[in-house]
Amino acid sequence: MSVSAIAKNDHETEFGWQDVLLGDVITLQRGFDLPYRLRRQGTVPIVTSSGIEDFHSTASVRSPGVVTGRYGTIGHVFYVEQDFWPLNTTLFVSNFKDNDPRFISHFLKTIDFKSHSGKSGVPGVNRNDLHQILVRVPRSRVEQELIAEALSDATALINSIESLIAKKCAIKQGAAQDLLSGCRRLPGFHGDWESQKFSAIFDFYPTATNSRADLNDGGDTYYIHYGDIHTSFHGHLDFERIQPPKIARIKCRNAAYVRNGDWIMADASEDYDGVCKSIEVFGLGETDKAISGLHTFLLREKAPTFVPGFKGHLGSLKSLRDQYLRVMTGMKVFGVSKTALRDIVLPIPSPEEQEAIVTILNAMDADIAALEEKLSKARLVKQGMMQQLLTGKVRLV
Secondary structure (H helix, E strand, C coil): CCEECCCCCCCCCCCCEEEEEHHHHCEEEECECCCHHHCCCCCEEEEECCEEEEEECCCCECCCEEEEECCCCCCCEEEECCCEEEECCEEEEEECCCCCHHHHHHHHHHCCHHHHCCCCCCCCCCHHHHHCCEEEEECCHHHHHHHHHHHHHHHHHHHHHHHHHHHHHHHHHHHHHHHHHCCCCCCCCCCCCEEEEHHHHEEEECCCCCCHHHECCCCCEEEECHHHHHHCCCCEEECCCCCCCEECHHHHCCCCECCCCCEEEECEECCHHHCCCEEEEECCCCCCCEEECCCEEEEEECCCCCCCCHHHHHHHCHHHHHHHHHHCECCCCEECCHHHHCCCEEEECCHHHHHHHHHHHHHHHHHHHHHHHHHHHHHHHHHHHHHHHCCCCCEEC
16 A cells, blocks of 8 residues: 555545535434333444443344444444444434445544534534534545555554553453462462551651642642542652642642652542552652642651552552442542541561562553553554545545
C-alpha cells in the first residue's frame, strides 16, 4: 500500500472527495426498546450508547452494524460484527448507501455529536439534525476500504496492547496477593511474620481541605488531591516522574509537609474499589514542598518498619482491603474514619523479605508501565492517522 498526494480540487473525479450532507452518506435510525422483562437468554449483543451491555435471543438488525448514542453517552461509535439489537438509547446505521461500513464506523468518530445535542429542545441528538451535517468523504469505495483497513490495523494493535496490559496486571495482582500475605514465600525466607495495628506503626499528620478550585500553576507547594490518588498515581507517587498540581502554601498553612516514605490514603470513595486507596511517596527533592490534601490521611512511620516501596504495594492485599470494608461507613460515598483505621492490622515481613518482594513487584510494575507507554504512543499514531486519512490530507492508493 503506498501513499500518494492527489490534488485536493478533484472532487468530481471518480477518486476524489465530495462535500455532501451526512444524510446523503448514511441513514441513521433510532434503536428499539427491549425491557429487561422481555429479554431472553442468547448470544445476540444488545448495544447501548455505552457499547454492548447484555445479550438476547433475537436480533433486530443484521450485521455489520455501526451504532452511536442517541442520549446518555453521546459521541461513542461502535462497530458490531454480528447481528445485534440496538436499544432505543442509540442510533444505528440502517442504510450505508453503498459506503463501506467499517469506514463509516471510523468516519463517524470525527463528528462532534455533542455540539448537536439538544438542537430540537430535548437532551441528546436527533437523527434529522445529524443528517444535515456537511461532511467530506471519498467517492471511491476502494479508497474507503483502504482507509478502514489502515485504521483497523491500528485499532487491532491498540487492542492487543490493552489485552496484554490486562493480562500482566492480573498476573501482578495475583503475585502481590500471594507475596504480601505470606501465602507464597520466596526462596531462603522462613518463619512467621509479625503483625501490628496502624496505631502502633503510624502517626497521623494534618492534611489540607482545599478543593481543586484553589489549585494553580503559580503555586509554591505540590498538592496531593484524593481524586488523583484514585485515578493517577497507582500505588506510588514518584516526584521525579510525576508532579501533582500546586497550591499557594498560604491557603493551607496548617497542613504538614509530606516526606519521602509517607503513606497517603484517600478517606472517601464513591465505590468499594476506591475505599482507602493509597500511595507511597518518594522522589521528593530537598527543595520540593508537598502537602496532602482534601479527604486524605497522611501516615508516617513512628519508627522504621517498612523498606522503601513496600507500603505502595500493600493496596493490592485482599486481606487488608477486607478489613477496610468491614469498618467502612456511608451510603453513596464510602469512607473509613481515623479511629477505625487505627485498629487495622498490617503484616510485617522481615526487612530482607520486604526488599525481595519489592524487587519482584517493582519489576512487574516497570513492565506494565513500558506497555502503557507503548499504548499511549499507539493511540497517538492512530489519532494522527485519523486526522490525515479521514480528511483526505493523505491519500491511500
